[in-house]
Amino acid sequence: MAGKKKLRTFAICGLSGICILGLLLMSTCGFALNPGYENTDCAKVKPHIVFLVNQDSLNYEAHKTIPVFAKELRDTKKYKVTVILGNGKNTAFHFPGLEVISGADLLVIFARRVALSHHQMAIVKRYFKEGKPLVAIRTANHAFSVREKLSEGFESWDGFVPEILGCQNRGYGPVNIGIDVAVQGSPHPVLSNLYGLKFHSEGNLYRVAPLLDDLATVLLKGNSGSETEPVAWLRFSGKSRVFYTSLGYPTDFKSSFFKNLLVNGIDWAMEKEKL
Numbered sequence: 001m002a003g004k005k006k007l008r009t010f011a012i013c014g015l016s017g018i019c020i021l022g023l024l025l026m027s028t029c030g031f032a033l034n035p036g037y038e039n040t041d042c043a044k045v046k047p048h049i050v051f052l053v054n055q056d057s058l059n060y061e062a063h064k065t066i067p068v069f070a071k072e073l074r075d076t077k078k079y080k081v082t083v084i085l086g087n088g089k090n091t092a093f094h095f096p097g098l099e100v101i102s103g104a105d106l107l108v109i110f111a112r113r114v115a116l117s118h119h120q121m122a123i124v125k126r127y128f129k130e131g132k133p134l135v136a137i138r139t140a141n142h143a144f145s146v147r148e149k150l151s152e153g154f155e156s157w158d159g160f161v162p163e164i165l166g167c168q169n170r171g172y173g174p175v176n177i178g179i180d181v182a183v184q185g186s187p188h189p190v191l192s193n194l195y196g197l198k199f200h201s202e203g204n205l206y207r208v209a210p211l212l213d214d215l216a217t218v219l220l221k222g223n224s225g226s227e228t229e230p231v232a233w234l235r236f237s238g239k240s241r242v243f244y245t246s247l248g249y250p251t252d253f254k255s256s257f258f259k260n261l262l263v264n265g266i267d268w269a270m271e272k273e274k275l
Helices: 040-045 062-075 098-103 118-129 138-142 160-165 189-194 250-254 256-269
Strands: 007-013 019-025 031-033 048-053 080-085 087-089 092-094 106-110 134-137 179-182 198-201 217-224 227-237 240-245
Touching: 048 062, 048 098, 062 080, 062 106, 062 250, 062 256, 080 098, 098 118, 106 138, 106 256, 134 138, 134 160, 134 256, 138 160, 138 240, 160 227, 160 240, 189 217, 189 256, 198 256, 227 256, 240 256, 250 256
Parallel strands: 031 080, 048 080, 048 106, 106 134, 134 240
Antiparallel strands: 007 019, 087 092, 179 198, 179 217, 217 227, 227 240
16 A cells, blocks of 8 residues: 555664664664665655664774764755665675665765675775765775685675775874864865864774875875874766765764764765865
């Protein structure tokens, strides 16, 4: 029956580690964690954003912060959101329902060092061959780079970083110093609502300079001790719009600066803002 409401349970885990279990009416443009559903009414009117996340002790609690952030996006009533929390060993990883990205308007990756089956990696690569957009967060700069021996039938994708993000993972700055970020001078239109603001991240700096893409637009640089590195930029990989930020430490998601930065990147990637 058209418009029939369906109930689906979900769990949202906050930074405190407390999980809230609830029900959503899936006939409204909603949120799903590892869903197996299609909400065709929502797809007609609201952009569909799919998040790929893995739970890893070195992945900055993305499995906790991203579901909360995604729910906040859903609550703006501007987006349909799907969070896919993968499972398995890093050398043999699986994203349940990954096929949904073929119909997504935007893919967001906050995952660290996972090898996918040949079938699932082909789905990811096909997404970019079709020129579809990406927002990538922090550990995405080694999302599919796996150091251990891979399980049979699985593959890594070291080329994702240079080919899609336009950079290299050149190491990391010292911990316990943090990163100071400020929007100064003439801000890019994507940063218009952040002009004149300062932000301090408790995370360590990612070393990426020089970027491989000379045409990339560096939005923000971060200072940590004597080091300065790009921490957010825009580029094109073929026809795919790509926004990447190396910020994304758990406490960053408590900051309106950081969350507005992500929303700005999302809007630009979906062509709501011009380069």
